[in-house]
Amino acid sequence: MSSITTILLIPGLPLLAFLMLGIFGNSSSWLKNLAGIIATTFMAISCLLSVQTAINYFVTADLAEKGFAPIILFKYNWLSFGSGVSIDMGALLDPISAMMLVVVTFISLMVHVFSLGYMKGEERFATYYAFLGLFTFSMLGLILSSNIFQIYIFWELVGVSSFLLIGYYFAKPSAVAAAKKAFIVTRFADLGFLIGILTLGFYGESFDFQTLIQRFTDHQSPQFLAISAASFMGITALSWGLMLVFMGGAGKSAMFPLHIWLPDAMEGPTPVSALIHAATMVVAGVYLVARLFPIFAISDQAALDVVAFIGILSALFAAIIAFTQTDIKRVLAFSTMSQIGFMMFALGVSNYGGENGAGFSASLFHLFTHAFFKSLLFLGAGAIIHMVHSNNMDDMGGLRKHMPITHISFLIACLAISGIPPFAGFFSKEAILHAAHASSPITYYLALFTSMLTAFYMFRLYFNIFWSSEAKPMHNAHGEGTWSMKIPLIILGLLSIVVGFIPFSHYVSSDGKSLETHLDLMFSILPVSLAAAGILFAAYLYKNKNEKPAQIAQNLGGIFSLVKQKFYIDEIYLFITHKIIFNLIGRPAAWIDKHIVDGFYTLTATTTEEFSSTIKGWQSGNLQSYALYFLASVLGLAILIIYALI
């Protein structure tokens, strides 16, 4: 099979599943019953094709000698604006997109399989799978985009499928509110993204990634000189463009301060959280920055510093909040935000090319490993919620005896995210810490501290769920769950152990040339021992139910409640939107619309109506009054002619 057919089939199959199940899924009953099987089969084929494509790209071609060059598989001129500016639909295969293809299709396949058991018996079972198909299609389209405008189109499609899936339980008001919030916040960020795209496209005279990168990294090109010369508020147009594009990425990736939608997005079905809000969609921002990385690194160090700053800030901020949350999915959501912060931060401290680009590889390596263990954590949480019928940590405890498979896989994922060797997270986190170490001591210690916090809150979660003491008699009727739920947990658990051993930087690096991974054992001692300390401290506090955590919370007093309320960021947003924007802009605008714009039209309508109802009486149907008007008019005309005109 030619590679173009393959690359079209990879996103095409989920799209086909979406169309089939979306259109016919609810009208034909056999399709409804088979929806899960059909969608999963399609997804499995798509996943196999992705793996084959990635292997072809990385292994069989002898690209490794001269570095992995990007390949444009096809490019179709979709909308042309003349003079070389066009929106193309194309497929770009390079190390990061090949890697992402595998991650997205694989995690999506796992989620499809898991949902067979988890979503069984749902009223809108076929619709659920249709939405999953739409999401996977859009995400794959986003990954393969060769054009910044194409990525924007798929970016929005991903946003809308996320909206649909968060609001899947639309009978629940909280789910509807969460879906709306996610959509509005990311849309707001995407406004920045669009302006950024237009800025870059305007000066770069192209929307094509490769052309843009080539023009903006060549400091002699006319486009680069033009965009560097133009400035607004003392910042060059290039920085504006890149920072606005990053704003779009930060919105999708839930970076501070645009993170507020992610915790609420947990209202969606748990497998959806595993797919969209942990492993794939939320890393789209990292992917976007990685796509444009040469421009950031070579031409605009300041914008990259912003990325690094936002990254480390979000990582630390989310880790602190994760301490205090009791909803297990929200703990995981904040942990996701924290880990994505790490990825952004690693990109931010990286340079372009060679060993200096280690941060780039580290970031994408972390993206890669994080996808496995975080989707595992979410699917595990799904299994737990399936059993306990509650999201709340306080309703759990002592589950290790009842759900052995979930317990072991969850433990593996927790160890992986904490950075304990030999689990996957260890390798990627080490790489990030290395990059941070090479950058500056402050960032290094902040990253180290955050990674210790990660270990602590993850094990707080783990001990509270699986150890502690049994909170109340639980719903045991269906045991741990069906095999379709256990198998993905087992596979992901195994992968969370082994994927760290992939020599990732050999394949993915900032300039396409292979980097050798080296593990510095002396360097690893400090982070690993800190992570171990975090775990032991969590074990001390939470392994058995006791009063210590409550006492600590009480001693911290105000600080604890500040953190528990997520630093009141949501309230600040509400204050800004409700009190300031609504009052200063919204209400005056509404008043003008209601009283002046509407008023004008109401006035016109009322005048016409009044006038017509007045003259309507003249049309009396009475012959003699008509004759009277006629006579009066004739006399009037006669008088006019006699006295006025002559």
Next chain:
Amino acid sequence: MPIGLTHVIILSTALFFIGVYGFFTRRNLITILMSIELMLNSVNINFVAFNKYLYPQNIDGIFFSIFIITIAAAEAAVAIAIIINLYRSHNSIDVEEANEMKY
């Protein structure tokens, strides 16, 4: 005193306004029709009078008055037909009864 143009015009004006008065005050359609005939005849008198006193060499005025008499006859026939139909549908020839055609 010889009868001049002024006398004739006074007569025809009087006749015309008698017709107008009848047209506005009577409710019976036949009477209204008769009032219209009065107005038409006052016009006829005018035509004849102007022809006789101002342009005695021409016969245009007389000509027109003959036309008007002809048309008035036809008009009377049509009007009476309408009145008969109205009577059939309304059982009345009162003009105020026939006021359905309004807003």
